[in-house]
Amino acid sequence: xxxxxxxxKMAARQAVLFDVSVRDSAGxxxxxxxxxSTSVSDIKRSFSEKTGxxxxxxxxxxxxxxxxxxxxxxxxxVQSHSTLFCIRGGVKVEAVPDISVKAxxxxxxxxATDDIEDPPSSPSAANNRFYVYCxxxxxxxxxxxxxxxxxxxxxxxxTLTTEPQGWSDVLEKQKLRGRCYxxxxxxxxxxxxYFKCAGHTSGAAGVRDDECVALHMIRTNTxxxxxxxxxxxxxxxVVFTCDGKDGHCLCLDCFKDFARLALTERRFIxxxxxxxxxxxxxxxxxxxxxxxxxxRLLGDELYERYQRFGTEExxxxxxxxxCPQVGCGMGMLPEDPGNRVTxxxxxxxxxxxxxxxxxxxxxDAAPPIQALAGTGQxxxxxxxxxxxxxxxxxxxxxxxxxxxxxxRCHVNIEKNGGCMHMxxxxxxxxxxxxxxxxxxxxxQDNHWFGERN
Amino acid sequence: xxxxxxxxxxxxxxxxxxxxYMELKKSPPPGVVLDDSVLENNITNWIIHISGAEGTLYSGxxxxxxxxxxxxxxxxxxxxxxxxxxxxxxxxxxxxxxxxLSILDRDWSPALNVSSxxLSILSMLSSCTQKVKPxxxxxxxRFAPSNPKKTTWVFHDDSV
Numbered sequence: 001x002x003x004x005x006x007x008x009k010m011a012a013r014q015a016v017l018f019d020v021s022v023r024d025s026a027g028x029x030x031x032x033x034x035x036x037s038t039s040v041s042d043i044k045r046s047f048s049e050k051t052g053x054x055x056x057x058x059x060x061x062x063x064x065x066x067x068x069x070x071x072x073x074x075x076x077x078v079q080s081h082s083t084l085f086c087i088r089g090g091v092k093v094e095a096v097p098d099i100s101v102k103a104x105x106x107x108x109x110x111x112a113t114d115d116i117e118d119p120p121s122s123p124s125a126a127n128n129r130f131y132v133y134c135x136x137x138x139x140x141x142x143x144x145x146x147x148x149x150x151x152x153x154x155x156x157x158x159t160l161t162t163e164p165q166g167w168s169d170v171l172e173k174q175k176l177r178g179r180c181y182x183x184x185x186x187x188x189x190x191x192x193x194y195f196k197c198a199g200h201t202s203g204a205a206g207v208r209d210d211e212c213v214a215l216h217m218i219r220t221n222t223x224x225x226x227x228x229x230x231x232x233x234x235x236x237x238v239v240f241t242c243d244g245k246d247g248h249c250l251c252l253d254c255f256k257d258f259a260r261l262a263l264t265e266r267r268f269i270x271x272x273x274x275x276x277x278x279x280x281x282x283x284x285x286x287x288x289x290x291x292x293x294x295x296r297l298l299g300d301e302l303y304e305r306y307q308r309f310g311t312e313e314x315x316x317x318x319x320x321x322x323c324p325q326v327g328c329g330m331g332m333l334p335e336d337p338g339n340r341v342t343x344x345x346x347x348x349x350x351x352x353x354x355x356x357x358x359x360x361x362x363x364d365a366a367p368p369i370q371a372l373a374g375t376g377q378x379x380x381x382x383x384x385x386x387x388x389x390x391x392x393x394x395x396x397x398x399x400x401x402x403x404x405x406x407x408r409c410h411v412n413i414e415k416n417g418g419c420m421h422m423x424x425x426x427x428x429x430x431x432x433x434x435x436x437x438x439x440x441x442x443x444q445d446n447h448w449f450g451e452r453n
Numbered sequence: 454x455x456x457x458x459x460x461x462x463x464x465x466x467x468x469x470x471x472x473x474y475m476e477l478k479k480s481p482p483p484g485v486v487l488d489d490s491v492l493e494n495n496i497t498n499w500i501i502h503i504s505g506a507e508g509t510l511y512s513g514x515x516x517x518x519x520x521x522x523x524x525x526x527x528x529x530x531x532x533x534x535x536x537x538x539x540x541x542x543x544x545x546x547x548x549x550x551x552x553x554l555s556i557l558d559r560d561w562s563p564a565l566n567v568s569s570x571x572l573s574i575l576s577m578l579s580s581c582t583q584k585v586k587p588x589x590x591x592x593x594x595r596f597a598p599s600n601p602k603k604t605t606w607v608f609h610d611d612s613v
Contacts, residue, residue, distance in 0.1 A: 229527055229563050230465035231472035248564065253465075258563060261528050281564035419598070421605035445589060449596030 018080035020073070022047045022060070025086060025157070025183065034073055041069035043084065053086075061085045063101035064148035064160035064178060064191065077102035079145075081201035085157045087181035099163045105130060105146050108167060108214075110222045111239055112246040129220065131236075132212035133293045134197035141297060142199035144214060146170070148178070151192035153185035160191055167216045213293040217241075218252070227251035229258070229281070238294070240280035242287045248280040252297070260298055263306055266425055270317055276310030316427075323348060324355040326393065355410050407436045419449050466524050470496055473567050485571045488517075497522045500536070503571060509579045516541055518574070519550075520567060530561035532602050533570060542584045545577060547593050551601040552577075558606050 015035060022043065023029045032046045040060055048055045060067045062076060062084050077100075078084070109130040132144035150158045151174065160178040164170050170193045178191040195212045221237045227250055234251035242248055250258060262268055262278050270276045274288035289295075295306045312322060315331040323330040323343040330345040339352045350356065354363035397403050403414045409427040420433040420443065432443040474496070477487045488500040499520040505511025517539035521532040534550040535541070545553040556565060556573050587593065598604060 229469065231469040232465065254563075257528055281562050283562060418603045419605050423605065445592060448589070448592065449598070 020078060020081070021083040023083055023085050024051070024053070024058075025088065025181075029083070036072070036074040038073050039069065040067045040071045040076075043073075044069070047086075057088065058086045059089055061087055061157055061159055061181065063146065064158060065099050065101060066159050075102075076100070077105070079198070079201075083156070085181075087157050099160050101146055101148075104164050104170075105144075107165070108146065108170065108216070109220045111219045111225065111237060111249065112166060129198070131215045131218040132195045132197055133215055133296050134199055134210075134212050136197075136210040136212075137200045138197060140199075141215060141218065142197045142212075144212060145196040145198050146193060147196060148191050148193050150178075150180040150182065150185055151190035153180065153182050153189075154192070155180060155182040155185060157181040158189070158191065161188075164193070167214075171214070171216060213291065215294055215297075216291060217289070217294055219249075225249060227254050229254040240284070240287045240289070242280055242282070242284035244286070247284060247287060248282050250281065256298060259295060260302060263295075263298070263302060263309065266309065268306075268309065268313070270310070270313040276306070276313055321352055324350055353410070354405075404433065404436065407431050407438075420447055466522075466526055467496065469527060470522060477567060482568055482572050482575075484575055485568070499567070501567070501571060503575060505541070506575060506579050510581055510584055511541055511578045514541065515539065518571070520570070527563040527566070530557055530565075530602070531567075531570070532600055533557050533574075534601060541578055542586060543578060543581055544583070544585055544587050547587055547590055547597065549594055549597060551593070551597060551604070553587070553606050555606070558602070 017033050017035060019031050020034050020043070021029045021031055028051075030047055030050050032043055032050075034043060044055060044058075044060065047053070062078060062082065065076075066087075067076065067084070129143035130146075131141050134140065134142045147156070148158060148160060149156045158178050158180050160176060162169075162176045162178075164176060169175055173192070174190045176191045177188055180186050180189040195214045197210065197212050200210075217238050217240065219237050219239050221233065221235055224233055225237060226233050227237070228248075229250055230253070232251065234253070236252045237249045238252055238255040239246050239249040258281060259278060268276050268278055269288075271288065274290045275292060277288040277290070277292070279285075280287035292306075292310075296303050298306065312331060315322070315333070318333060320331055320333040321341060323332070323346060325343060325346050325348040328343060328346045328348065330343050332341070332344060334341050334352070340349065340358050341352045342349045349358045351358050351363060356363070397412055400414075402416065403412050405412050406424040406427060406429055408429040408431070409424060411424065411426045413422065413424060415422065415433055421439050422431050422433050423429070424431070430439040431437060432439050432447075434447050435443055437443075474487070474489075474492070477485070478489070481487065484504045484506055486502040486504075488502060491498065491500045499518075499522075501518040501520060503516050503518060505514040505516070507513075517536040519534050519536050523529060523531075533552060533554075535546060535552065537548075537550055540546055540548075540550050547553070552574065554573060554577060556562075556570070
């Protein structure tokens with residue numbers, strides 16, 4: 001009884017009509033209504049009827065593979081609004097191996113392990129999808145589609161000669177080769193892989209330029225790995241690349257918590273290879289996340305913060321400064337080596353060293369912000385309001401014993417407990433809260449926990 | 454939404470603790486014994502007995518560790534102290550039981566667990582060459598906060 005229902009459902013799914021496009025070498029497109037069970041020879045017949053192109057004068061190409069007449073769309077993984085490409089030639093080129101993009105997609109969606117055999121393909125094997133971040137339409141993580149084209153002329157009329165074995169084959173440029181069928185390009189060329197979102201159909205929404213970024217760390221948990229953080233077996237895992245291969249992993253929820261905490265505590269590290277990033281939870285030396293779109297998964301607000309922190313960190317490493325004006329924070333790389341810096345955005349002029357309004361001479365002797373009110377000068381309201389705010393905030397900072405500037409980078413630091421050994425949250429300088437000098441043995445012996453001793 | 458997500462996290466935290474508890478009961482590292490008489494009342498407060506490894510300065514000695522977890526575990530490190538008077542004389546162990554060990558503070562990672570903490574402490578004991586108290590023990594004893602996580606530790610020497 002139950003089995004009967006299942007068969008009925010499968011038959012119903014196969015019977016659903018959808019559209020695929022067939023594009024010829026001149027760029028003309030025919031839309032052909034098909035079912036999942038439709039074969040390649042059926043499509044060719046319809047295409048020839050519509051266009052008059054002789055049936056035995058061309059072959060069809062889809063996602064890097066030359067199609068055989070007997071292939072069905074379901075077996076090929078062709079979905080609604082997919083495009084098949086025409087190439088000239090009456091017989092199938094035998095030298096071209098049958099590479100199934102569906103099998104490659106499955107491979108990319110799995111966690112590669114040395115010690116566990118691939119489980120036999122189960123009914124759920126069809127769900128071993130890899131994921132992309134869909135920026136243009138869905139604005140979230142979605143299952144992805146893998147496509148391939150010629151790296152030279154970008155034409156999709158291209159077949160692969162080697163099957164990709166994993167992410168490095170797909171992501172690294174100029175790795176695998178194939179055959180290009182564009183008359184003007186043609187022949188043995190490098191393959192270029194690209195990704196699309198399986199969550200929306202490009203044709204339907206009128207969206208053309210909707211290539212996606214592959215989230216290559218996101219995999220389907222095919223090997224029943226337990227998340228080491230929450231001790232749960234989850235369907236979707238985030239796999240770090242450690243020592244050049246699939247390494248330590250977390251479930252998606254724990255990854256978000258892990259990255260969110262590291263970001264808000266400013267523990268991301270700026271480095272030349274991967275930019276502003278984090279390592280795997282075991283801190284393997286070469287495990288930094290290199291595809292920053294994975295941080296999109298933290299949500300818009302945190303991703304915006306990630307980008308801001310990353311830019312700031314990069315700028316500071318290059319010797320730049322951030323405008324200290326409230327509500328500005330503009331980053332700049334002043335060419336003038338002097339201490340007088342003027343922000344190009346808000347025109348605020350400040351001392352590069354102590355970040356107070358610009359002053360002559362020693363920073364310790366910098367005069368406090370002058371009150372402008374009552375001087376009889378004509379000033380605009382916004383400036384007056386801002387200066388009052390600054391004055392109040394400055395007075396608050398100066399009067400509050402729990403706020404002091406970092407002795408090295410001068411960022412204001414609030415101390416809300418703990419011992420006298422401080423670490424600057426911005427520049428990581430270790431200093432003594434009392435002496436405002438680098439932390440050392442003398443401070444630890446004399447006043448680690450206060451001035452009482 | 455926020456409430457549901459908080460409840461989910463609390464469940465994940467308890468689930469991980471229970472899992473660690475089961476594993477530590479089933480296959481504890483050598484020299485580590487979990488005292489579960491305390492645990493029945495409160496799963497966030499553990500007592501662990503550790504024995505100094507043979508062939509080291511602490512061979513034949515028994516120590517007691519107290520591990521307290523907050524609900525940010527494993528993203529936040531647990532609070533780990535020796536229980537008086539079952540504490541070793543060691544250059545990184547203060548007389549109030551506080552331990553100066555980098556993985557309990559700035560080198561903490563959520564990938565670590567109770568088992569790896571115990572192993573690190575055992576290895577810290579095993580590699581010790583001289584049974585002495587920390588240099589600054591008397592000062593620390595007078596002013597230290599009750600929670601060692603409120604101390605910013607200076608990790609002078611990783612070899613002892």
